Amino acid sequence: MPKDTGIGASPVRREDVRFLTGTGEYTDDIVLAKQTYAVFARSTVAHGTIKSIDTSAAEGMPGVLAVFTGEDFVEVGGNPAGWLINSRNGEPMKEPKRPVLAHGKVRHVGDAYAAVIAETIEQARDAVEAIEADIDELPAVVDMNDALSGSNFVHDEIETNQCFDWGWIEDNRDATDNAIKNAHHVTTLELVNNRLVPNAMEPRASIGSYKASTGEYTLHTTSQNPHLTRLLISAFVLGIPENMLTVIAPDVGGGFGSKIYHYGEEALVLAAAKKLGRPVKWTADRTESFLTDAHGRDHVTKIELALDKEGNFLAFRTDTKANVGAYLSNFSTATPTFLHGTLMAGNYTVPLVYVNVKAVFTNTAPVDAYRGAGRPEATYSLERVIDKAARELRMDPIELRRKNFIKPDQYPYASAAGLEYDAGNYDALMDKMEEVADVAGFEARRKQSEANGLMRGFGVNAYIEACGIAPSNLVGVLGSRVGLYDAATVRVNATGNLSVMVGAHSHGQGHETAFPQVVAEMLGIDPAVIDIVHGDTSKIPFGMGTYGSRSLAVCGSAVVRATEKIINKAKKIAGHMLEASDQDITLENGVFSVAGTDKSVTFGEVALKAYIPHEYPLEDIEPGLEETAFYDPANFTYPSGAYACEVEVDPETGKVRVDRMCAVDDFGNVINPMIVTGQVHGGLAQGIGQALVENTSYDENGQLLSASYMDYTMPRADDMPMFHVDHSQGTPCTHNPLGVKGCGEAGAIGSPPTVVNAVIDALQSGGTNVTHIDMPVTPARVWDAMQNAKSEEA
Amino acid sequence: MTKVTMTVNGKAVSGDVEGRTLLSSFLREDQGLTGTHVGCDTSQCGACVVHVDGAAVKACTMLAAEADGANVDTIEGQSNADGSLNVIQQAFQDHHGLQCGFCTPGMVMSAAALLKDNPKPSETEVREYLEGNICRCTGYHNIVKAIMAASGQDVTAIAAE
Ligand code: FES
Ligand code: FES
Numbered sequence: 045m046p047k048d049t050g051i052g053a054s055p056v057r058r059e060d061v062r063f064l065t066g067t068g069e070y071t072d073d074i075v076l077a078k079q080t081y082a083v084f085a086r087s088t089v090a091h092g093t094i095k096s097i098d099t100s101a102a103e104g105m106p107g108v109l110a111v112f113t114g115e116d117f118v119e120v121g122g123n124p125a126g127w128l129i130n131s132r133n134g135e136p137m138k139e140p141k142r143p144v145l146a147h148g149k150v151r152h153v154g155d156a157y158a159a160v161i162a163e164t165i166e167q168a169r170d171a172v173e174a175i176e177a178d179i180d181e182l183p184a185v186v187d188m189n190d191a192l193s194g195s196n197f198v199h200d201e202i203e204t205n206q207c208f209d210w211g212w213i214e215d216n217r218d219a220t221d222n223a224i225k226n227a228h229h230v231t232t233l234e235l236v237n238n239r240l241v242p243n244a245m246e247p248r249a250s251i252g253s254y255k256a257s258t259g260e261y262t263l264h265t266t267s268q269n270p271h272l273t274r275l276l277i278s279a280f281v282l283g284i285p286e287n288m289l290t291v292i293a294p295d296v297g298g299g300f301g302s303k304i305y306h307y308g309e310e311a312l313v314l315a316a317a318k319k320l321g322r323p324v325k326w327t328a329d330r331t332e333s334f335l336t337d338a339h340g341r342d343h344v345t346k347i348e349l350a351l352d353k354e355g356n357f358l359a360f361r362t363d364t365k366a367n368v369g370a371y372l373s374n375f376s377t378a379t380p381t382f383l384h385g386t387l388m389a390g391n392y393t394v395p396l397v398y399v400n401v402k403a404v405f406t407n408t409a410p411v412d413a414y415r416g417a418g419r420p421e422a423t424y425s426l427e428r429v430i431d432k433a434a435r436e437l438r439m440d441p442i443e444l445r446r447k448n449f450i451k452p453d454q455y456p457y458a459s460a461a462g463l464e465y466d467a468g469n470y471d472a473l474m475d476k477m478e479e480v481a482d483v484a485g486f487e488a489r490r491k492q493s494e495a496n497g498l499m500r501g502f503g504v505n506a507y508i509e510a511c512g513i514a515p516s517n518l519v520g521v522l523g524s525r526v527g528l529y530d531a532a533t534v535r536v537n538a539t540g541n542l543s544v545m546v547g548a549h550s551h552g553q554g555h556e557t558a559f560p561q562v563v564a565e566m567l568g569i570d571p572a573v574i575d576i577v578h579g580d581t582s583k584i585p586f587g588m589g590t591y592g593s594r595s596l597a598v599c600g601s602a603v604v605r606a607t608e609k610i611i612n613k614a615k616k617i618a619g620h621m622l623e624a625s626d627q628d629i630t631l632e633n634g635v636f637s638v639a640g641t642d643k644s645v646t647f648g649e650v651a652l653k654a655y656i657p658h659e660y661p662l663e664d665i666e667p668g669l670e671e672t673a674f675y676d677p678a679n680f681t682y683p684s685g686a687y688a689c690e691v692e693v694d695p696e697t698g699k700v701r702v703d704r705m706c707a708v709d710d711f712g713n714v715i716n717p718m719i720v721t722g723q724v725h726g727g728l729a730q731g732i733g734q735a736l737v738e739n740t741s742y743d744e745n746g747q748l749l750s751a752s753y754m755d756y757t758m759p760r761a762d763d764m765p766m767f768h769v770d771h772s773q774g775t776p777c778t779h780n781p782l783g784v785k786g787c788g789e790a791g792a793i794g795s796p797p798t799v800v801n802a803v804i805d806a807l808q809s810g811g812t813n814v815t816h817i818d819m820p821v822t823p824a825r826v827w828d829a830m831q832n833a834k835s836e837e838a
Numbered sequence: 839m840t841k842v843t844m845t846v847n848g849k850a851v852s853g854d855v856e857g858r859t860l861l862s863s864f865l866r867e868d869q870g871l872t873g874t875h876v877g878c879d880t881s882q883c884g885a886c887v888v889h890v891d892g893a894a895v896k897a898c899t900m901l902a903a904e905a906d907g908a909n910v911d912t913i914e915g916q917s918n919a920d921g922s923l924n925v926i927q928q929a930f931q932d933h934h935g936l937q938c939g940f941c942t943p944g945m946v947m948s949a950a951a952l953l954k955d956n957p958k959p960s961e962t963e964v965r966e967y968l969e970g971n972i973c974r975c976t977g978y979h980n981i982v983k984a985i986m987a988a989s990g991q992d993v994t995a996i997a998a999e
Contacts, residue, residue: 056931063939064927064946066873066913073872166856245877245885245940245974297875297940298974330878552937552975722934722980729977753882753972761968761978766961766996791977 050565051782054718057557059550068295071249071264076323079251080109082313083168083326085158085175086335087150090184090407090746091198094148094157098176102160105174107167109320112312113158114147120315121280123306125372128523129208129381129403137208137403140199142371144281144308144315150179151198151370152407153748154335156308161316161324184407184746188344188365191404198370198405207368207377207403212385213462220398223359227350231433236818237421239342239367239740240733241756242414244551246297247333252313253323260288261314267293268303268549269589270581272526276306276374282314289314293579296551300730301414302337303551304591305374334751339740340414342367343380347425349433357448359396360388362425366411368403373412375591377403382522383418383510383592389459390426391470391508391684392448397460407746415730415792417592419509427505427797431804432815441801442478445506446471456778463510465682467775470506473708477504477686480770481706489690489703490809498692500703501806505687505798510680511786512597512777529676530599531586534563534606536614536669538655540648541573544606547587548599549579552726553788554719555595559603561715562782566607568634569647585672593786596715597681597777604781605673613669614650620661621645621653681777681785685709689798693806698826700803702732706768707794712777712785720787724769727791733759734792735799739820757820813837842906846871847915855902861895862886864902865912873913873943877972884971887944887951888912894951896970913943916950926950926988933993935984937975944971949985958989961996 047053062068099111122141129137146157158175162168185191185198191205198205211217224230250265261284267273270291278286296303309326316324328336344365350358366380385399434441449470450457457465478484486502493500513519516527533545544563548555556576564571577583587599611631618636619626622643629636637644653660654669690704707724714720737757741749750756776783796819803821807814812833817825843852846869853868865871865888874897877885886897889911918924923931926949936942945968952959952967959967964982973981987993 057934059939060931060936061923063936063942064913064923064930065917066871066943068873068939070872070875070940072876073866075870166858243974245883245938245972246875247877295939297877298938300974330880330883552939554937718934722937722976725977725979726937726975727977730974752880753878754880758882758972758974759977760965760972761982762962762965764965764978766982767977767979 049571050561051715053561054716055557057554059554059556070246070295070297071251071266072327074251074264074294076251076253079323079325080161080163080320081165081168082159082161082316082324083165083172084156084309085172085177087146087153087155087157087179089150089179089181090153091182092150092179093182094146094150095178095180097158099158101176102171102174105167105171107163108160108171109163110161110316111158112145112316114143114145117144118147120144120282123276123308124280125377126374126525127378128525129210129377131208132211132214137377138202138204139372140202144311152409153746154332154409155370159312161320186406186408186742186744186746188367188404188406191406192402198407205405207372207405210381210401212381212399213397216396217398220359220361220396223396224348224350224361227358228353229351229437231349231429231436232346233429233432233816234346235425235428235816237341237343237345237424238734238819239411240340240414240738241334241740242300242302242337242340243758244298244300244302247328247330248303248307248337249327250310250313251323251325252317254318254321256321260290262290262292263310263314264292264294265310266296266303267291268296268299268551268591270549270579271547271587272589273306273310274581277311277314281311290582293549296549299551301340301412301417301591304589305338305412330753331751334756335748336409338373338410338412339369340411341421342411343421345425347429349429351433351437355437355439355444355447357392357394360394360426362388362399364399364401366401366403367406367408369406369408369410371410373410375417376410376412378524379413379418384422386461386463387419387422387508387510388426389461391450391506393450394448394460408742413591415727416789419789420793420796423507423793424797427507428800431801441504442474446474464679465508466679466778468508468682468684468710469773469775470684472773473684473686473710474506476770476773477688477706477708480708480768481688481704483688486690493692498694499806499810501691501693501802501804501809503689503798503800503802503805505794505801507794508682508684509789509793510682511593511789512677512681513592513594514680515678516676527676528588529674530588530602531672531674532599532602532606533585533670533672534610536610536651538652540651543575543577544603545577545584546599546603547584547589548595549590551590553590553595553723554716558596558716558719559600562600562603563607566604566611567647568632593788596782596784597780597786598675598677600782600784601677601780602673602675605675606671609671609673610669613665613671614647616665617650617653618645621650678779681712681780683709683711683785683787683790685790685794687794687798689802691799691802691806693803693826695810698823698830700736700821700826702765702799704768705732705765705795707791708770708773709787709790710774710785711771711787712774713783714771714774715784720771721769723787724791725767727789728767728795729759729764730792731795732764732799735796735819735821737763737820840903842902844905844908844910846910847912857903859902860898861900861902861905862897865897871912871914875940875943877940882972884944884948885941887947887971889947889951894948913946916946929984929988933980933984933987935976935981941971941973945973945981949988952985953989958991961986
């Protein structure tokens, strides 16, 4: 029987009611008294020298209150990169300043060089048109190879476009080279991990306000991590003391990574609010989102896999160029390195891995973590090259993977890429996938497709990822400038209801429903009396926010620890009330009892006693019932999965249709299966979108060709099949109290190679020897690949 | 400025608008009905769908002045008279047809328009009808399932939870 409450149950989400009735409160819905509006002047060229900016006409326009340019921010700090990466030669990465507003040069289309604040948004828009900027256009650096070889620099002061040249694991470089040189067989693949725009449906928005009487600032903003935003603004950019800055991320309409980062607009509205003494609001339109939200992926990779005669993997060697865009966004240096290179051993017992990543500045929007962040890139490279190897060696792709899987009795397993996997069972996932995907029925379905004039292909994938980021000591050694713990406070009120303040932020993940399930289970009380508070730095002790599938594994563990402290103290109070030792008190179904007697008090009675401490041992126990815990994880968690996809390809048009998509994931223990399934669905759609339709395209002048929904293809309802999702094969995480892993990114990590593998299988089955097509696998690309393969044969 | 008068969720409202004011802005800014969301500037995303005289309309493609005299229904007016969720809203909650909630008002308003015209749509019909509504969170699976459930069809056979 499925449970209807507590851990493992799927109660409907309590946040839904406000969203379904139009009463959610997103940043742009908020109206502050005397609010004004900011509109930004943005570069229309990808690269140029700012000769002068004349704002006088704009300043004289109706309703205009102030105009800002880069000059106004030369004294304040830059928006920093969160990770310091060292190159192979030991040199620290190049870290040019990222100012609030462009100064000296503009470096990508959309780079903001001025901002107007006016009484109405229309007045601000009109005044932006009146700003006269004399910008001398320079040739744009767009292609990564040109960037590395040329002398046209995005940042003149660093005299290179290479941010770093990173090797992992550097000590294994020679051994890997040798293994590849001497191997029985080497499979090589060059591939592009296409650049994506995250496209949360709510565009970014921020409102800055300032109270002159106290010196307090408040920022309402579309953030996945309000505390991190506060920290960056306080410690690096504006220098506002943290205790004078409140950051509030109210309802947020999706993030997928793009709302992790601090952006210049947030600093601008705060500085402007102080200057004007009135709130300043900015809301991006969709074009601005395309131009300025941090993009994702954009790797160009060559991967080699060395195998012995039996098909055992001997080494993976990868050479990757990673585009970081015009400025370093906060996680941009960690994504192609420690979130990518460390996963390059996959689920396999391969003994050697070497990864080289060159990060490259270009005159394009900054690139940073997008759903999966580095792990999709790793998985795509690995699982495509393995599939190609299976074809070359005429081995079954499932069998080749199974042959090299780490086996359940090998945990903890030290991977060749430097991580210690704590638990997993990849064969069990593959078994389950074969059942759920009905692999046995594939040949019959293929015949049916062929009868309809279509080519059907089957694609498979096994992935592992590292999430629940991350152990602070470890990431500190690896270059992180922050710790990656999380925090929670459990406050039991006198009347027995609870407020639980969490550092994670929910923008679709259902924390308001899932976290109470954990607390209710531990205390044996009704989840309805537990309220989750998130997204407001003035109400929550601290937190590092939501990204990297970390909310439950890290913040959820902090919730568990704080609840344990509540139980310990409550037992002491109950022991006093029942005249027994707290050692003898048990808690079950919300009732404290003395073991072996019928003496008991309820959780509510203990709560009341804590706040009305009459006849209370004040010398031993403090009044009140409120506890805080900070939790720093001992390791990453390692979700893994086996995915299958079946596509039909129309040989007449090259059009690919996903017919079946199956995801079998190991998320460890699952708190709310409904929410977890929904997370996988969303990830699958983004992964299928990447594989088939989504692409971000800059022309050679650095103009973004795909800057609207007319030009950037978003996956729509009729592009998607129904999904088959299973998470019955969980192996609990061994190092966090709930035994949970992370489910937010898995679908986007596992699906792209699965889809592409299926397309290649379809084309091969149709008799065309196509070995690779870059994503997105559009009809035109499929068609071209088929024609090229035919002409090669002829 | 032009004066416009319309009925919004059964109540007569009026306001002074510029010629360029969109219906979406009128609803959000003038009427404080912020459940109608704006997710794009090219009438592609469907977050802003409302009903004008009973038909689904993207409120970002219509001028407020064009809606003068019309009957406009928004997400805020969809619940049952006692405040409980209506059948479609309830199905979205029951089947987890929303995550961040940003596309949700448009999805619910589109679904209502679909079911009015086609009370028992097939899966394919639902997917085709939603062509103009983008959701980045759900992968559409549970939205399609919710709409079919709201139409009274048995969705237990549809894959997964
Ligand atoms: S806001 Fe109307 S369609 Fe996007
Ligand atoms: S629920 Fe977030 S966009 Fe649909």
